[in-house]
Amino acid sequence: MLVGVPKEIKNHEYRVGLTPTGVRELTRRGHGVLVQRGAGAGVGLKDEDYVIAGARLADDPAEVFAEAEMVVKVKEPQPEECARLCPGQILFTYLHLAPDPEQARLLVDSDAVAIAYETVTDAHGGLPLLAPMSEVAGRMAVQAGAHALEKAQGGRGVLLAGVPGVPPANVSVIGSGVVGLNAARMALGLGADVTVLDLDLTRLRQIDAQFGPRLKTVYSTADALESAVFNADLVIGAVLIPGAAAPKLVTRAMISRMRPGAVVVDVAIDQGGCFETSHPTTHQDPTYTVDGVVHYCVANMPGGVARTATFALTQATLPYVLALADKGYRQALLDDPHLCAGLNVHRGAVTYAAVAEALGYTYRTAAQVLAA
Ligand SMILES: NC(=O)C1=CN([C@@H]2O[C@H](COP(=O)(O)OP(=O)(O)OC[C@H]3O[C@@H](n4cnc5c(N)ncnc54)[C@H](O)[C@@H]3O)[C@@H](O)[C@H]2O)C=CC1
Numbered sequence: 001m002l003v004g005v006p007k008e009i010k011n012h013e014y015r016v017g018l019t020p021t022g023v024r025e026l027t028r029r030g031h032g033v034l035v036q037r038g039a040g041a042g043v044g045l046k047d048e049d050y051v052i053a054g055a056r057l058a059d060d061p062a063e064v065f066a067e068a069e070m071v072v073k074v075k076e077p078q079p080e081e082c083a084r085l086c087p088g089q090i091l092f093t094y095l096h097l098a099p100d101p102e103q104a105r106l107l108v109d110s111d112a113v114a115i116a117y118e119t120v121t122d123a124h125g126g127l128p129l130l131a132p133m134s135e136v137a138g139r140m141a142v143q144a145g146a147h148a149l150e151k152a153q154g155g156r157g158v159l160l161a162g163v164p165g166v167p168p169a170n171v172s173v174i175g176s177g178v179v180g181l182n183a184a185r186m187a188l189g190l191g192a193d194v195t196v197l198d199l200d201l202t203r204l205r206q207i208d209a210q211f212g213p214r215l216k217t218v219y220s221t222a223d224a225l226e227s228a229v230f231n232a233d234l235v236i237g238a239v240l241i242p243g244a245a246a247p248k249l250v251t252r253a254m255i256s257r258m259r260p261g262a263v264v265v266d267v268a269i270d271q272g273g274c275f276e277t278s279h280p281t282t283h284q285d286p287t288y289t290v291d292g293v294v295h296y297c298v299a300n301m302p303g304g305v306a307r308t309a310t311f312a313l314t315q316a317t318l319p320y321v322l323a324l325a326d327k328g329y330r331q332a333l334l335d336d337p338h339l340c341a342g343l344n345v346h347r348g349a350v351t352y353a354a355v356a357e358a359l360g361y362t363y364r365t366a367a368q369v370l371a372a
Pocket residue numbers: 118127130131133134135137174175176177178179180197198199200203220238239240241246247249266267268269270271298299300301302
């Protein structure tokens with residue numbers, strides 16, 4: 001199979017879908033790889049290293065999309081990338097379709113086969129291709145929040161750690177999955193007073209056992225949420241219902257009752273966000289203020305630490321890239337129900353239930369479209 005790797009074009013997005021190491025794994029199995037010149041430059045991966053690994057270089061994205069049987073990317077395709085997709089071409093990348101009707105329409109119209117990293121599952125109930133970026137974003141959320149709490153950034157001028165004689169900041173984390181756990185770990189490491197909320201008691205038990213009494217775990221009722229939000233200096237939104245639009249757990253009215261200069265970091269923004277007042281921002285202009293509360297809502301947070309994130313992402317995606325290239329998408333999806341869970345759009349049909357429901361498409365099962 002010919003695998004194509006275009007350079008990412010989203011704002012300040014320097015990650016790349018395959019490293020030279022991944023290219024070598026593909027080429028030693030007899031596959032071809034076409035990499036856009038400069039695709040890895042932002043993370044220090046040189047064109048000549050891709051060539052040594054067996055890739056051909058393309059001068060522009062048009063060449064990559066026109067020739068590749070499978071396009072491997074990082075971020076959801078931007079409109080000009082959707083326009084370049086070919087009928088039957090495999091697109092393997094993050095999609096986050098439920099809150100993005102425009103992209104969904106373009107993918108449906110493209111007649112391509114779109115497999116989303118974020119809905120691929122594993123045998124332990126996890127999301128193995130979302131997890132590495134959730135680890136990165138969870139850890140970054142605390143850095144971003146700490147920075148935004150500084151006065152010059154519009155924050156209330158609170159140091160997460162406090163100092164001797166002055167108490168630390170209160171950090172509330174909504175959702176105790178991968179993002180939540182990693183955010184809690186960083187916030188505790190900095191000495192903050194940390195509360196984590198979730199509806200999943202098993203998950204709360206696990207992180208309670210992991211962190212011990214330094215971490216407060218709270219079952220997420222409306223009462224508990226209000227108390228955690230109103231008393232926080234920093235609130236991190238880290239909830240997920242896989243594939244679906246994020247529930248708006250924190251309303252505008254709740255935001256207006258927060259401490260002036262408090263900060264919210266809505267990591268769940270890529271699924272639409274869990275604060276009613278959230279809208280996506282970019283690394284270039286990451287924050288805005290509503291009712292005195294600073295909002296950080298960058299939808300591609302790991303792009304800010306693109307080198308770490310590229311290696312973390314590509315080591316997770318590589319086995320699936322190899323399966324898709326070795327077997328073709330149809331056989332690879334039929335052989336592996338967990339990879340099959342990543343199929344969101346197949347040749348004009350929406351094949352992920354939560355996306356179809358959120359956007360009003362007829363849902364077709366993967367089994368239906370793969371049998372056809
Ligand atoms: N902005 C960015 O750059 C990035 C965003 N993300 C996003 O972060 C979000 C979280 O991802 P993960 O931690 O990997 O998901 P996860 O599935 O590991 O954890 C989500 C947690 O939310 C909990 N939850 C669901 N509904 C809830 C509710 N009503 N109240 C309290 N808890 C609730 C679940 O029980 C689960 O423990 C996702 O939307 C993901 O796409 C991930 C990476 C980067």
